[in-house]
Amino acid sequence: MCFEAKRLYRLALGPVLMLLAMVSAGAWAADGERSTVNMSPGVTEVGQTIFDLHMIILWICVIIGVLVFGVMFYSIIYHRKSRGVTPATFHESTTVEIAWTVVPFIILIAMAVPATKTLIDIYNFDDAEMDIMVTGYQWKWKYEYLNDAGENVQFFSSLSTPQSEILNAEAKGEHYLLEVDEPVVIPVNTKVRFLMTANDVIHSWWVPELAVKKDAIPGFINETWTLATEEGIYRGQCAELCGKDHGFMPIVVNVVSKEEYAEWLAGKQAEAAKIKELMAQTFSLEELVERGKGVYERSCLACHGANGEGGVGTAIAGSAIANGDMQGHLDVVANGVAGTAMQAFGGQLNDVDLAAVVTYQRNAFGNNMGDMAQPIDVYNFKNGQ
Amino acid sequence: MGAHHGPAKGLGRWLFTTNHKDIGTMYLWFSFAMFILGGAFAMIIRAELFQPGMQLVEPGFFNQMTTMHGLVMVFGAIMPAFVGLANWMIPMMIGAPDMALPRMNNWSFWILPPAFLILASTLLMEGGAPGFGWTFYAPLSTTYAPPSVTVFIFSIHVLGLSSIMGSINIIATVMNMRAPGMTYMKMPLFVWTWLITAFLLVAVMPVLAGCVTMMLMDIHFGTSFFSAAGGGDPVLFQHVFWFFGHPEVYIIILPAFGVVSQIIPAFSRKPLFGYDSMVYATASIAFLSFIVWAHHMYTVGMPVAGELYFMYATMLIAVPTGVKVFNWVSTMWRGAMSFETPMLFSLGFLVLFTIGGFTGLMLSIAPSDFQYHDSYFVVAHFHYVMVAGAVFSMTAAVYYWLPKWCGKMYNETMGKTHFWISFIGFNLTFFPQHFVGLAGMPRRIPDYALQFADFNMMSSVGAFIYGSSQILFLYNVIATIVSGKPTSEEKTWDGAEGLEWTVPTPAPYHTFETPPAVR
Structure with missing residues (x-):
């Protein structure tokens, strides 16, 4: 015993x-x-x-x-x-x-x-040297640099791990599921205030090494801050269940020297100015299709499939929308479809990319409309609503 | 005396019965079935998490599994199991012939299986089952929910109804049906913990009902309780939900406290240490459970004064909980212990629940919680409390009273084997989850970064071990009922105290038709 x-x-x-x-x-x-x-x-x-x-x-x-x-x-x-x-x-x-x-x-x-x-x-938010607005989307993050002079810098940051790694067709990389297409960049030794909100459901922005976790709640703005003392790349994830791809919306924060940050910001501002310029231009069908393909792969592919065959979303190949009236097509892409997973991309993509992706969808996957939308058409569509 | 009042024959016995023992039995079998179903969902979760990458299920389905696992285990397995135990034991412990409201008792059981059938049917519906977590935060569960959410709301209403009726019955029974001389402060601790639990249930189940009704209104009738776009507030949902949800976790654990407070003295052959303080501690925990809800919401952006209040109030829970643990250990001190299966499970409870209590104390520290919140650390914490707490004590209860229920002795070797496999499997599953949580793995994700791979594999292996040990349990219970060694000793365990051990074994269909005298 x-x-x-x-x-x-x-x-x-x-x-x-x-x-x-x-x-x-x-x-x-x-x-x-x-x-x-x-x-x-x-x-x-x-x-x-x-x-x-x-x-x-x-x-x-x-x-x-x-x-x-x-x-x-x-x-x-x-x-x-x-x-x-x-x-x-x-x-x-x-x-x-x-x-x-x-x-x-x-x-x-x-x-x-x-x-x-x-x-x-x-809870002491005083003396923040800069503000970044963080907006949670199903299933990506949007960053907006608020109080800087010059062009407004904003961009989306989404998972960059390829589907093939997730589905085990390829070997997984070192930062599997913790890598994004565009990291948020902040300067070292600077008190950065984050303003958190969400576009759809509640998300939560968590970067363990920056000691920040705050819920991003639709319709409300939360604040939090960090002051990183070491340069480096810090990775985190959404911490609040936000639907299907909750596990696939990582956060990558690049903490750089103040000089590097200034350089990066200037580059982003120039980019923003360039987009503004592009919006006034007229493109050829080929140019739009080429640009649109890239946009499609970043923003549409996850739901509508690599060949427009559908998945979570409906099929685009042969669809009545992509093969129908241009205004109707723009409406679906820009405003989304209420009650479905189809999001409103009007606020997420700039007019050039919107024009490009719509044009691409009408002229790919066997769709052969031959027509195109110019940035100005998108601009007019948005303002005519 | 009761010979002419035997059970009815056939299916009618079970459908129309008002007998507390029959109803208790049905509750227990139903909850075990739900335990297996919820366990199957958990096995799917752990199988997917065995390795990084998506192997078996879609992310959407994974979310449905975590949601259904939580709902089925909380509402289908643990709560009905303790209600079943209350049905069987409370009348026998207080010297009552039956529950105070026998017909309502029948009804509160029989609406449960349909409620879960309805809930399970959502898995087959267009758009899938609810995938928004057992905490179903709005607006993921309202504006962005699958159509099956309406069915889910209905089933929550039905099982809330069942819980409220069950609790009213327990309150009425304990208050009115005690044998002469059985004063409140002489009641066995299991009765006490259930009385307090029943009050908690009556207080908070309507809050849950209100919460899901507001969801229903938001989804179908154009209101905006939880939508900022219409002037509502998604955080309001969380306040309402956790005002129900926090007492709910004590609803699950208090009866477990009651069970081990019966078993530890029995196998220590020594009276329970600090009976009075046990009662007061239970009542204090119940009171505190109403005023700490927002510690589940440290990251929603409450003002600092709110955070501080909820932090202080939450830390206070450690005091009465500590008292309970110290009392149990003191009961064992200088006793004459033996370690049959019920005692093993109770000791397993004591060790593991205490660890869950420690992590709970850590979680109460709001600044640290910013790092723990919604990570696997939390998953580990509440499984130490829910599984090693509630489920282990429930298992202990079954082994402890099974001989009294059916007049046959279970196989002790098999029981002990069940304990050790459960204990090892459980710890292998959940201990590593502390590590991955602290290292930064969020909960409710179907796939994870590579640095979490080793511990997740360990966790999955543990889960399969723990899961399969329950088959041994089922086999042992059935083998006991069918072909166990008959026993007619009134007192199965020499150290056991209480009125239930004064009736014949197996307990006749009707007990205490004349009340016993309690000194």
């Missing part, structure tokens, strides 16, 4: 030992390499404070756990019927009962003090 006690002892001790392993793992995380078993202190002061709080409370739990389980296993081993002991009959003790009510209470107060301090610190 005693054999069984030892077995029980050993096995139930397992979790305690694993907890201890978890604790010691915390030490590796400090070396900069992101731990696979513990929270990362990340690259912000707040992150470090949160990490410290986490380790303190973990240690408190481990110590209490060792004490409680110690007493428990002591009695499991020594107070066994098989050892012929006579059970005691006591069933209360006011003193110890008061003690184990009061002592935990004091520990909690001791814990609440630093936690309160940290929380108040996290």
